[in-house]
Amino acid sequence: MSTDATGQPHGADLRPLSARSVVLSLLLGTHPPELPVRDLVRAVSAFGVGGSTLRAALSRMAAAGDLVRTDAVYRLSDRLLDRQRRQDEALRPGTRAWDGDWEMVVITATGREPAERAELRARLTGLRLAELREGVWLRPANLTRPLPADLTRVAQLCAARPDGSPSLLAARLWPLDAWSATARDLLAGAAEARLPADRLTLFATAVRHLLADPVLPPALLPADWPGARLRAAYTRYRGEIALSIGA
DSSP: OOBOTTSOBTTOOOOOOOHHHHHHHHHHTSSSSEEEHHHHHHHHHTTTOOHHHHHHHHHHHHHHTSEEEETTEEEEOHHHHHHHHHHHHHHSOOBOOOOSOEEEEEEOOOSOOHHHHHHHHHHHHHTTOEEEETTEEEEESOBSSOOOGGGGGTEEEEEEOOSSOHHHHHHHHSOHHHHHHHHHHHHHHHHHOOSHHHHHHHHHHHHHHHHTOOOOOGGGSOTTOOHHHHHHHHHHHHHHHHHHHTO
16 A cells, blocks of 8 residues: 555545544444443543543533433434434445436526535535536436435526536546545555554545545446445444444
8 A cells, every 4th residue: 555754545634533533433333323431431442542531522522512411321413413324325325227317406596605605515515416617516317316306496406418428527527536546545554454543543534535435327437446345344344343332
């Protein structure tokens, strides 16, 4: 695996995990997303987080609305349940046979505030659409999820079949080579990492990377696309974590 001057895989943003990040990583991968304090203490100790540090982090997270406490059990708040749903969908995206059609979303609303525009961009990106030019978003119509009906308040939704090569268009819309290279680095890192904290950091990065996978039809992907392999590696790791905490 190629690394940079700090020893990190090229293209992978491997940020050290705080106590908060360790707790969230564990709960986001647990179904249902709740654990007693005693199990959290045991689980986080493997990642170098002590009991007093954990309890301080849990108090701050509950005050911030990240967690809800019932007796001695902490669970994800409703806000973070949506994040878990998106993470689960990233691991098991629903697809269908592609007939050549594309989804297109053309923004029609005007006069929106910057925050509203940023929120809409984030939402469209989360739907795995890409911006062809300002206000025009599209992707191949190979996902089983429909576009949300409420988008019609700000956009025109339609089906399209662009002229020219769909593969070239996909390569223009998404940085496929860069995504693939980072995924391969993460897979190599997963094979080499041994320390629990290193593995958790690496797979937390892998989840973020999978959220950016465009999930294109196979015909539009570069050869040896590593998306399925990265999903399988994370699924195995999540199983290891579940066994270690008895979830």
